[in-house]
Amino acid sequence: MTVAPLTDLPLWPPTNLDRDPLVPLDAGERRRFAGPVTRVRLPTDATAWLVTRHADVKQMLRHPGFSADLTRPGFPLLRRLAPGAFGDRRGGFIRMDGAEHARLRRMLTAEFMIRNVRRIEPLIRQTVDRALDELHAAGPPADLVTHVALPVPSMVICHLLGVPYADHEFFQERSRTLIDRDAPPERVQRHVRELRDYLHRLVEAKVAAGERADDLLSRLARDRVETGELAVDELVGMAVLLLIAGHETTANMIGLSTLLLLRHPARYAALRDDAGHAEGLVDELLRYLSIVRTGLPRLATEDVEIGGRLIRAGEGAIAVLSLANRDRTAFDRPDEFDPYRAAQQHVAFGFGVHQCIGQPLARAELRIALVELARRFPRLRPAVTAGRLPTRDSSVVYGLDALPVTW
């Protein structure tokens, strides 16, 4: 076997600023990357196996022989990290494996279960109503991202966690740095530190306050920290994770989904008139837009065969959710947006034990925001006719920085 020089391997993730924001990869990129497991070069000059088919992605993400722990030597990082960046990672269970991961995640599973999310739907509705009032007051035209897409999930996660929304500029900026692949490593490290310090003070105050407040961080402080099951540092790490995950993901889905629906006015109108179908529509939006476009990196800890390719212990692999969600063996006419297809098999929330714990919350926010938007603004349309919309190309979570709309 000959080994191809590194520079001959295609670079993952590709950057193409002219690509339509609704298309995860253009046709040429699709030809280059979609299909059987192939080797790619990463921006860190490491190599990794790219896994793009639906069945392969599911198999890989469910296989215990792949680690999510990015401190392991050889882990396929998509950006360089500052020296010592691994120093303070306690509680960040998204980067843990096995029992260590399960122990922390299970402290949260009841919080995000379907029944509890249904209970807070009135709060989501209220938040959406207020945001739509703001949009109305600001325009037309006005920016949907500033007034609706970002504040809705942000206010909801702040309310659930018991984090003051008044501090939103502080943690939104830091949250954005943490998922920006182009952010200088030192800045990432400083922002992690600042976010942890901020949440540390908040958690300490909640531990000291004892019984009173009924938010998620107060409950964990009371039920887990006081019993010695959970260290304060671990609770801080969980808080960082939940705050970040609650921010950009749903925000970007609301922005991109609105753009997509406004390009299909009949579907936008149907959203208002057939709100009962909104749950199915949400799944199709998640599949079609697949905002975690750079994929999920893992390190093989044993030899595993995926898609006919032997991935050896110590090698990196990246599960590309956006391509799996456009795999024709899993979905008919995958490049067509069809709100009436059965799209639940998508992997937009990942797969395996790390699958997004907040997905019932994300689905509810997206559904309520889009239905109420269509009801209150039936004549909504983009306020820009030409030129590029500002997109988040270097972010791990793709989306629009702004979506000017008029009505």
Place this chain on the structure above:
Amino acid sequence: MSGAVRVRVDRERCCGAGNCVVTAPEVFDQDDADGLVLLRRAEPPADAADRVRLAVELCPAGAITVAPRPVPERSSTP
């Protein structure tokens, strides 16, 4: 595929993603105490079988399994 199924859940493997509850709420529930899967009916009605199979597919942790359910009285042993 159709036919009655017998369902098993493995709470040790469950990661509380909740897909099963959305897919087949008459068969699966989540425990109020820990959010992990609870089996409401190990032998669901035949018309739920397809949804149960979908729940198996959608379970990210592989915590649900189904087996065909033997039909006791009408077995056609030669």
